[in-house]
Amino acid sequence: MYRTIHYYLNTLYWFWYTGFSSELEYRLNVYVEIFAVIGNLTGSLFVLSMFYSNGSTLGGWTFNNSLTVLSIYTFLEGLTTCFLHPNLSRIVRHVQHGTLDYILLKPIQSQLWLSLRIFSPWGIPSILVGIALLIYSLSRSASLISYMSIFLGIIMLLSSIVILYSLWFILATTSIWFVKVWNATEVLRSLLVAGRYPISAYPSMLRAVFTFLLPIAFLTSVPSEVFIGQSSSFYVFLSILFGCIFLLISIFFWRYALRFYTSASS
Amino acid sequence: MSTEKVSMNIISVDELCKSYRVSVKKPGIAATLSNFLNRQLHVVEAVKRVSFNIDQGEIVGFIGPNGAGKTTTLKMLCGLVHPTSGEVSVSGHRPKERNRDFLQEITLVMGQKQQLIWDLPPLDSFFVNAAVYGLTKCEAKNRIDELAAMLDLDKELTRPVRKLSLGQRMKAELLAALLHRPSVLFLDEPTLGLDVNAQSRVRKFLRQYNKRYGATILLTSHYMGDITSLCSRVLLINEGSLFYDGPLEELTGKLSPYRSVRIELKEPHQKSSFMQYGILEEFDERLVRMLIPRDELTAAITSILNSFPVKDLEICDPPIEELIGNLFQSGIVP
Structure with a gap:
């Protein structure tokens, strides 16, 4: 057990160290990225404060509660930048150029390699701001925040990360057959933007789509409701169920897809 | 008696077949639109009933014209591509299962693809591989030193890969691929694009590695120098079928x-x-x-x-x- 844990920690260390070092090779790019991160965050906060400048509400949500949704969105956006985008968008390139061969020949789960190989530091500010915003919005919330709701909220957050990751990985897996699916993965990233605001702010049709067809609601709104103690246990259960189902689908779908891998010709 | 013979065969291939479905498209805008809406697929038989055995420690040349089925066969031996039919055994494993023990024993080097991290020195890529193969830092360092000496690599190990010449990069690729000390090497055009000196250096290294570790090598190359200087036995494949399996000299009589x-x-x-x-x-x-x-x-x-x-x-x-x-x-x- 100890050896296995040590093996994975050591492998992750080398994965992320080399990913980080690669980013620092280009100094100008580092400055541009830092500037972009600050600009993006300032923009998000500015738009939200505009919405609430007259003391109005959005889909029945107060400014503080919407701030919770935004904080979770910002946190997920940071995580996407750190791991999902640099790793999962690379799968398509690996399939197209045939470099997936080298990954499949390594004695490690290929899904793990493809999901965690690169660590891009540009999402860290968003993750930190997301956490800070969450603490700030919860501390100003009108409702009483219990330890239980914080604990369940963290579980919901994990569940939302798993749902987002699994959906993205399933889409990227289709590149084994269709090779170029960049656009599809970009669509998914754009959909995440819809989770920036409370799901109840959208028309009822879109709300149903975002809950049951594309589980955007489970990415930001449901975790926010759980944090502020306003969610029903049905949604908590549904979120965990969706998380488990999507993760299992992503694992089995990847294994199934590899049977059809033909590798790029030399 | 037959059991003894089977145990000597490190690679055993029996009636191996692989067919692909590929889309066919005529030139022109009308054909492009028609192909987009209604894709015409036809089946290509890349490998047809290929059978051969390779003993431990042998260096075998796998030759044939472009598109003959060499790379597809190599990829089936590595477990990357699943055969349509037929049986393959490498070191007693079924490659398509790609289990951990099997992957620890083999390596694939492709002259036209690289696994080294482009922006970092080769040493960083070596340590990533060492971690993935479960080597300790000390083991990894010793092996890197040993292989680097055999390959005549020194300062190149600390320069970003993008700054290395093609020859230096290929040597570093070999080092990365052999760090876990595999006993079966699949080499797909390892000297592609290298100058004469670099080619000869790579050949010398492969001979040394084969002698030192008793490794089995299956090599494809379009440079006949690689084949004549390394392989006493060749497999000649054409249009997916194995045409010849035997000593290099006898092939001459057959071809001419x-x-x-x-x-x-x-x-x-x-x-x-x-x-x-x-x-x-x-x-x-x-x-x-x-x-x-x-x-x-x-x-x-x-x-x-x-x-x-x-x-x-x-x-x-x-x-x-x-x-x-x-x-x-x-x-x-x-």
């Missing part, structure tokens, strides 16, 4: 129905006097070089020795490089 004869004469003679014996390749009054059909060789040589004042006579096979070069160019196996 002629032998090359070089005659040095004491006195000058007419060119036309030699035309009856075979195909004249070179003529210079006293020096004749010609190709004579194998089954007419004895009669032709006796007649030449009786009819002309011969100073020196040499009979040899046409160079294998030339024969296989012609084969690669024409894509036709006799």
Whole structure:
């Protein structure tokens, strides 16, 4: 057990160290990225404060509660930048150029390699701001925040990360057959933007789509409701169920897809 | 008895087949739109009932024209591509299962693809591989030092990969691929694009590695120098079918129905006097070089020795490089 844990920690260390070092090779790019991160965050906060400048509400949500949704969105956006985008968008390139061969020949789960190989530091500010915003919005919330709701909220957050990751990985897996699916993965990233605001702010049709067809609601709104103690246990259960189902689908779908891998010709 | 034989075979391939479905598209905008809406697929048989065995420690050349099925076969041996039918066994494992023990024992080097991290020095990539293969830092360092000495790599290990020459990069690729000390090496054109010196360095290294660790090597290459200097046995594949499996020298007889004869004469003679014996390749009054059909060789040589004042006579096979070069160019196996 100890050896296995040590093996994975050591492998992750080398994965992320080399990913980080690669980013620092280009100094100008580092400055541009830092500037972009600050600009993006300032923009998000500015738009939200505009919405609430007259003391109005959005889909029945107060400014503080919407701030919770935004904080979770910002946190997920940071995580996407750190791991999902640099790793999962690379799968398509690996399939197209045939470099997936080298990954499949390594004695490690290929899904793990493809999901965690690169660590891009540009999402860290968003993750930190997301956490800070969450603490700030919860501390100003009108409702009483219990330890239980914080604990369940963290579980919901994990569940939302798993749902987002699994959906993205399933889409990227289709590149084994269709090779170029960049656009599809970009669509998914754009959909995440819809989770920036409370799901109840959208028309009822879109709300149903975002809950049951594309589980955007489970990415930001449901975790926010759980944090502020306003969610029903049905949604908590549904979120965990969706998380488990999507993760299992992503694992089995990847294994199934590899049977059809033909590798790029030399 | 048969069990002993099976245990010696480190690679065993039986009736291996692979077929792909590929889309067919004619040029032009109408054909492009039609192909987008209704894709026409047809089946290509890339590998057809290929069978061979390779013993431990053998270096075998896998040759054939472009598109013959070499790389597809190699990828099936590695477990990357699943066979349509047939059986493959490598070190007692079924490659398509790609289990951990199997992956620890093999490696694949592709001359046209790279696994090194482009922006970082090769050393960083080596340590990533070392971690993935479960080597300790100390083990990894010792192995890197040993292989780097064999490959003549030193300062290159600390320069970003993008700053290395093609030859230096290929040597570093080899080091990355062999760090876990595999016993079966699949090499797909490992000397592609390298200059003569770098090619010879890579060949020398592969010979050393094979001797030191008793590794089995299956090598594809379009440079016949790789094959002639490393492999005593070759597999010749064409259009997906195995055409020849045996010693390199015997292949020459199969590929060429002629032998090359070089005659040095004491006195000058007419060119036309030699035309009856075979195909004249070179003529210079006293020096004749010609190709004579194998089954007419004895009669032709006796007649030449009786009819002309011969100073020196040499009979040899046409160079294998030339024969296989012609084969690669024409894509036709006799």
